Amino acid sequence: MYRYDEYDHAFVAERVAQFRDQVKRRLAGEITEDEFKPLRLQNGLYLQLHAYMLRIAIPYGTLSSKQMRTLAHIARRYDRGYGHFTTRQNLQFNWIKLEDAPDALADLAKAEMHAIQTSGNCIRNTTADHWAGVAIDEIEDPRIWCEIIRQWSTVHPEFSFLPRKFKIAVTGSPNDRAAVRVHDIGLRMLRDENGEPGFEVIVGGGLGRTPMIGKTIRPFLPKQHLLSYLEAILRVYNRYGRRDNIYKARIKILVHEIGAEEMRRQVEEEWEGLRDGALDLPADVVAGIGRHFAPPRYQPQPTIATETERLRFENRDFALWLRSNVVAHRQPGHAIVNLSLKPEGGPPGDASAAQMDAVADLADAYSCGEIRVTHEQNLVLPHVAVADLPAVWRGLTLIGFATPNLGLVSDIIACPGLDYCALANARAIPVAQRISQHFADLARQHDIGELKIKISGCINACGHHHVGHIGILGVDKNGTEFYQITLGGHAGDDVSLGSILGPAVPADQVVEAIDSLVRTYLAVRQDGERFLDTYRRVGNTPFKERLYATA
Structure with a gap:
């Protein structure tokens, strides 16, 4: 994995010192909360419902054991003894005291970690396939390219104040395990007709208030041009992205409004002035970064133990x-x-x-x-x-981490929801807990098979409900929590957005509603179909009829 060099150490240490002074001035009343807010957000510190939340960057989801122990230390010393791993491969601490935040960041820096660009209208933590470097179907380790993107994008002077936050995902495999088509930019590695690896470049995906599937604007990009092409995309977005309306500020809205072909034309035109220039990646530079991700020295092992x-x-x-x-x-x-x-x-x-x-x-x-x-x-x-x-x-x-439920009905994604988040309309965690308890029988879970439930407490979709086989969205109706259900979402290669099934159901009926959907699936599935396959074959009607007949 990547290790900090002298520049990284100096940069992170200076940022900690700056933030320590900013917090000191805030606590002394020398700056207001409005003045302090952009400073704390640049260091991953949010003010939530009950306390400050600190979001720690875990670049492309890779941790050393030392770094994991540092996170445990932060949890014990500065939080309430636990942390929450997120859908951006980061970790959040939900009970940080403002006066402790600089010390927490200083402790993180000792383990080569930080919280920079985990918030704000900048390029956020680039995510990758969590099996990177070890997957049998992999073309190349995507973490090498994620690290290159990290170094390029960190406090980039042109892209630190974009119209809106910006998220990039990279997969090195033909089987997408990084949800690349629902990111602002998705990069999927593939080979050209000569067997050379490069990237399919996908732009304009995203979830939230207006979910959209990204469009391919370049079917094949040679690896050495990665940064210059990304720079071209970001320049076009920075130039034309909406800054007058937060709900229309993401690049997906720009792509939707001008069309994928016009977006491609604009990017290619911008790229002509950048390609074969300073941003091109020399092979020796890529190889040097690649050495940080060389596989460990495996000891010979029997294939059958x-x-x-x-x-x-x-x-x-x-x-x-x-x-x-x-x-x-x-x-x-x-x-x-x-x-x-x-x-x-x-x-x-x-x-x-x-x-x-x-x-x-x-x-x-x-x-x-x-x-x-x-x-x-x-x-x-x-x-x-x-x-x-x-x-x-x-x-x-x-x-308690050996539950055999990966990809099954109790392997639920859920955002913090109204228990923590100031933006949420409804709770997400208790709903996930109740569904998990209802389907606790592992034999039943394995009989049901692959079924991905994803829950968001508001339309911002931090729980990725739009791409859940069953998606659950918390909504507020006159101060009462209801939950809207979608079916048929998927984040993999054959990506799809879920369709709303019908009226939202009250909080006390959510578990029964999910049970009804599962029973319907079991009644109509054929030849061991997955839930998603069955839904795509039969559509909404049988699920809707059964759910609302019994609601």
């Missing part, structure tokens, strides 16, 4: 965990282990300080000291020997 196979046949819980949470690795004798942060009845994405420390210990013992954060609010140990799977499973079971 006796203890693992024995336990698979003897222990049903272990067998379910292998089936649900463990996937193939590109290195023979190894596996990718997915940690579920969705225990029965637990807040999705939360981890206590003790759990973070335990994950760091497991990473050191069994995963070359490396951890990943997923955009579905789970964690990954990317380098586990097949022979070590029983030990890892036992360790995860002790801390």
